[in-house]
Amino acid sequence: MLSAVARGDADIIGLIQAYDARSQPLVIPALAIAGASLDARNDESDDLLAGVELLEATAGAPLSGAEQATRLAGIIARTGLDTWDAHAAAIADAAICPILTLDASKWRQPSADLDEPLHIIEIADPGDQDPDT
Amino acid sequence: MSDRKTRLTITVDAHLSSYAEQLVEAGHAGSVSAAFNEAMAEKAARDRHRRSLWKAMSDQADPGRVARMMAHVDRQLAS
Numbered sequence: 687m688l689s690a691v692a693r694g695d696a697d698i699i700g701l702i703q704a705y706d707a708r709s710q711p712l713v714i715p716a717l718a719i720a721g722a723s724l725d726a727r728n729d730e731s732d733d734l735l736a737g738v739e740l741l742e743a744t745a746g747a748p749l750s751g752a753e754q755a756t757r758l759a760g761i762i763a764r765t766g767l768d769t770w771d772a773h774a775a776a777i778a779d780a781a782i783c784p785i786l787t788l789d790a791s792k793w794r795q796p797s798a799d800l801d802e803p804l805h806i807i808e809i810a811d812p813g814d815q816d817p818d819t
Numbered sequence: 820m821s822d823r824k825t826r827l828t829i830t831v832d833a834h835l836s837s838y839a840e841q842l843v844e845a846g847h848a849g850s851v852s853a854a855f856n857e858a859m860a861e862k863a864a865r866d867r868h869r870r871s872l873w874k875a876m877s878d879q880a881d882p883g884r885v886a887r888m889m890a891h892v893d894r895q896l897a898s
């Protein structure tokens with residue numbers, strides 16, 4: 687989802703803004719922002735990513751201290767996720783909150799590799815799957 | 820910058836305090852307060868730019884598509 691923000695996907699940005707207007711809390715893993723920034727690599731993308739944390743109901747989640755770092759390493763070792771996604775998994779696992787993603791399939795196996803499965807929510811437009819409707 | 824100032828007490832990192840004093844000594848800032856005021860003004864401007872960028876992007880969103888995606892997410896959250 688953050689990669690879509692970095693790309694300037696207006697509909698995803700509109701979706702996040704709409705949830706913020708509903709005061710829906712959103713936790714943003716710092717390393718997931720790093721991963722999205724790496725995908726895009728330009729100033730506007732970084733401004734868009736920084737803008738996520740300026741929303742009312744959004745909170746940034748840093749990687750803090752040795753305990754969180756080693757826990758992150760454990761999740762990477764178990765799931766094979768990259769560091770950026772693993773930080774999202776670590777936070778979702780610890781805070782018992784769902785992961786919003788544009789690609790649920792990539793989370794299926796990593797979720798199965800953990801003791802407690804992750805709650806994965808796919809962002810999709812059902813209208814995209816059926817162009818006749 | 821505004822002429823109206825508010826007095827406040829802040830605690831900052833030692834190296835930033837030293838840097839502000841260096842700016843004053845070098846004549847690049849009128850005072851330590853002015854140096855920190857300028858830094859905060861720059862942050863405020865950056866945040867304003869980021870908020871307006873978000874608004875401009877979300878104004879381009881397709882409301883129908885956003886509503887369908889939200890309904891899709893909400894269904895999954897409810898299940």
